[in-house]
Amino acid sequence: MLDMDQSCKLMKALFKNANNPRVAWYLFKRVLSSPSSSSSSSSTHSIPIITSILIGAKMHREIHELPQLILFSQPLYSAYPCLISLVRILAKAGHLDESVIQFKSLRSQFQEIPPPVSIYNLLLELSIEQNRVDFVKWLYTDMIVAGVKPQTYTFNLLIQSLCDSGCFEDAQELFNRMSEKGCLPNEFTIGILVRGFCRAGLTTQGLQLLNSTENVDLSSNRVVHNTLISSFCKQDLTDEAEKLVERMRKHHLFPDVVTFNCRISALCRLGKVLEASRIFRDMQIDEELGLPRPNIITYNLMLKGFCNQGMLEEARALFDAMKKKGSFMTLKSYNTWLSGLVRNGKLLEARLVLNEMVDEGIEPNIYTYNIMMDGLCRKHMMSDAKKLMTMMISNGVYPDTVTYSTLLHGYCSKKRVSEAKNILHAMIINRCLPNAYTCNILLHSLWKEGRTLEAEEMLHKMNEKCYQLDTVTCNIVIKGLCRSGKLDKGVEIVSEMWTGRPASLAKGNLFAGLVNEIHNVSNCFPDVITYSTIISGLCKVGRLDEAKKKFIEMMAKNLYPDSIIYDTFMYTFCKQGKISSGFRVLKDMERNGCSKTLQTYNSLILGLASKNQIFEIYGLMDEMREKGLCPDVCTYNNVINCLCEGGRTKDAISLLDEMMDKGISPNISSFKILIKAFCKSSDFGVACELFEVALKVCGHKERLYSLMFNELLVGGQITEAKELLEASLDRYIILKDFMYKDLIDRLCKDERLDDANCLLQKLIVKGYEFEYSTFVPVIDGLRKGGHKKQADELANWMMELTLQDRVKNKIYQNAKRIIHGTVDKGGRSDWQDIVHRDDGSGIALKTLKRVQKGWGQGSILSSQPKKNDSLDYDEYSG
Template identity: 70%
Template structure:
């Protein structure tokens, strides 16, 4: 073994000792002889890998000069070619191209080999450097190096990756002119490029045009097209291609079938997918491929997506019997399916099963469970899951924390969410734009503007990436808070994307304008939809129209939501003809009517009592397959009731129930009010009972029925309804109970009135104290002095307890001498101004005022004799 061979062997052994390896390589250079060329050339890739791994950049840059000094010209060229190839292969493309250009300068008469160009072109593709691809091809032609088919394939790939499909196709067609024939890989690259860009039909046309004079497309090309048609839900075209494959002797493989099954599952055709899956398992005579683990997982996910858990369990049992099909991916798919269908307890058991079988859950497994817990608002359990993850050696990632943060934000617990964000950062887990946007959206939703602005500033200082979504959240928040002018400024600044000075006091605009690391922050359709909707809501239609024009001028195509904003505003204003003009423009631009469109039009037509036209719209909705929602029916029912057509309105309620559209409280309120207005209280009560069975025992239904009965003079029935409401402990805010007590007193039903008041006091309800005064007066005038005395004493005690604030308040706050805060309606302070001769009320209140602030309630309690004196006529 010669000296060079020994040194090369020593170099191999010292790959982990970069300094010694470098010295050994320099010895190899000085010991070179023609007989040792193979060993010497093998040492070049080794030393390059060692130097790059050790980040010895100075030595890397010295290496070419050492080779040139110590070697003959032809050997040096070969060595430097290997050097450049090694740099490119190891991902150091910039250095590789730099040294390649130096090589071209030093050896202009000795052009590089086509293989070197191919290596550099391939590395440029991997590094997404189309500029290098263009330069290398130009240099290649200038150097007189003839491209190979492989070279053209690389160039076609580069054009496809850059979206230049026309150039890729043009180069493909000109390959034969350059002396290179396309091969099956050329066709495959171009077809894949078309499919990836969404031009599957053009890919199929290319397949049809390459029959003559080109190699036959292989199974991969067909699978690419089949998969692409399936992804576009064009199942029929995919099936035709499968038949064509068979005709050409290319029997579909498991990849083909997996694409078909996946596409069918995606569009909900689970039974058809299941049939193909069954055939793959059973029909061996047809030569069908056997299902693999991917096939099983696709079917498992398909069953779970459609909520077919029994079928999924049966499939799972079969997978377990097969054995090797129960992989981590399979378990994760099953976890996802269980969580998706609300079976969180079973999902936890599956997680334990994985651990017991030695299949370690990964971060995705835990994130699935985390998502399920947060969706169920089991936030304490979600936080505990993080500790479990850490105990198994898996650390939460950005997705984990983002899910948890979203869970707290969805419940309005913004402070806890901010704590999670801080904990996330402390644990060296960097938030991404999605994480920050979640919290930012929550702050704006809660109208905590200053905190949202502060968060933006902190995120900007820390260099977090912002995008259009971030800006849209800010714009939406400003629109919700009524600061439309600030929102408009931000939209304008999003276009200019420059640090223009804003001297308008808009700190948020200035902040967004100066944010660092903002990627793709140009306005999109959502931006304009938000701002246009905000302008329409406040009636600034002319500005909304200008934004609409600006939107289209910027190349953004309005969607149905934008048009619906205009239609809804015009309909609310009664400008139906304007709404229909917008509708016509909407359909001309390819936007379909939505349920919101129809609801707005029905609202507008109803305001003009155009019932016939409304029914026409309902028929049109059915023809277009748009199901009316509860809002649609409520609008129509309301308009029918306003027009006195209560029976027709009731039939629509029956229609809702028949079609499985659950009426809401508003549906029943409209009808109950209409029947009560027409004095049909019997039918109104029947509707009330139906409403309770559909919507549950809800306060708005009881308060409505009570108020309508009372307003209609049905005092006894109203009293029964009020007692039932008290038994259910509803709040009294929406009950006209004071009017009921007044009416009972006017009807000389003082015992009933006293009974209700006593019930209010005993049950510790918050109620208006002034409602008791007619009862006290009435009982006294009737001679029931003891009852009046007891009731007055109780009321005085309640008023005093309110004043000191050291006991539970059972009444609405008073406002005597500014010591009791008034909560609305008439109160004790109001009674001081009464001129109806209510002596007991006036005297009681004056005594309360006199004793105010004497230190304790007990000092004022022995006042029974005071009332006795009054009742004896000594007042």
């Protein structure tokens, strides 16, 4: 038998060899395996030491051997406490699974000996921390079997576990049964249950619990009261919160700064910053009332509240006051102020604040730079964003995933996808791994830009890098397929997202196969956005019956449609003139609790307009205003169109005035409807006035010029059409949609050859490319009028321009032949088409044949259009 001296020697030897765990384990085994130690319990003191050494060295096999060694070397009365000690040490070291395994083994071998309640409490506490509900249930059941009486602390742990699992009724029941088990709840029990109720939004039940606890003195527990106050404020139940504060005062439990911070935080979160500001002001000035003074957290909460509501002047004043106090200026304060400035578009001031931080000795962190990066990218200031990244690296702060993702998103929003791909490449090179969000941004942009092959490559790379594919990724792919005309593949992916294992790859559906090849695809279930995308795609191509089936399918999957899906169906029905079907969708929408949106009303107005039901439209517009929805330009355009179709152009003009009075800018479509209507009624004066207004509102757009020109020409206003065409040429407006050939032909028929000839000369001088058949009526007219020389000169011009086009066409055809390996079967140029036309223009034909003799002589004018430097020309959104 080992005596005390031998036990001490073993402990010293283990301590000495703590850094050499193999030797320590060998010594321990040798001592415990020796016959002289078989009846001793003194070695119990060495169990914690050797267990700690084995845990530190991660010698799991030896840890598994330890219980058997203890049982083999010790009598039962001595082995039991050693094994309990082993379980306790494993649990305290965080090895929950191993400790529970050892504890279960111990319970099977020592069923008659009840373990101490402390070991149950320890294992329960660790199981709750690691969210192991299965262990919690087993431990509590085993306590009952072992006949171990739980303590109040045990019940507190169990109630906390039930609250964390959302089992509030079970937690309440367990609380009520505590007295049956001989345990009385304490203030911590109440606090745990109240906090659980509040986190679940059941604040009223938490307050009822507080009121029902007669046997528990909670008069000094501010934590429970603060929890309830904060929860009431979060639910916008500020009156209940104020009552609880007054109740605290009556019980001489004066609210502390935490109480007030809870109220201020909740009020600011709800947007009630002025109310929070009053509380903040009282904390600063009402010392005689015994209110707590605001701390740095209070100041930061108010600063954030002001910034979030766009109250920059108040935020600036508070920030200056914080600077005067000195100790209240922290990195968090600066970041809050920076975020507020950036969010409200004050980037220049934000940059000055960033410099000020450095001057004040407060080093910006990665969050600081990410705030600035986000602001610059939102304003599309990409060069400044790149400079900021260089600056942060030079200051020793290296970009993280958020930084790179923000920059990548900025480039994608400017449609600079190639540069976005470079950012992703730089991100990987710098060992900053992109996440699914980063990849989704780029994937979405590739689809949006129609770069399908690159999107496919991106999916392959996501698969290779084992990125977890989420539902967002699938939705992006489905939307891209719908946009690129591959709707059936999108439909197939939606179906296969439910099954998880597609057969689509064998069918040639590459993207569906890719989606399901990527890791963790089984977790990518369709959501409302998935169905919204596919239903919208089906409706756009007229496959309404299939869209209805998808609607029924999503309902069967317990996915309930939102307003967007209902609006899609309503717009489709109304566009087809099926008003009754549209209103049936509206009833279903209201029955399912979806609110009407602006799109809802626009769809219904569109449908009613097609039936010329103007009074019903006005009724809908009144209803919109009552619900606080302001009509947009689409709403007004539909109503204006309806009025114009009904011949009520004066009412339509009044509606245009109403739009502009309310600050709603009309678009090109608004003016197009009105101009066409007035031209149709031969009121060209009003139409021209509208055209002038349209130029001021929408800018000098080609669509407006071509619209007005064509309407004047069709209406027989030849002189006005000619003047407008000349004005368009002076502005270098593209003539794509102009009926200029018809104008020249009409001028020739009206014997205004000089005007027609001047227009042709202007087209050539301005460098326009145009159809050379336009020459024919002018040449023909000049020849008939005896102006042979002018006809020959004009024909020569035509031939020279045609020759250059012929050369360019040949170069193009050669390039086409090289690329595609094909030959153009036609082979004839524009001038040959003109020569062989059977339009009765014999004089022009003779003139052309005669000038062929001088082919190539003289200067060949450039037919390249002059570059348009006008800022007025761009893509129009109307």
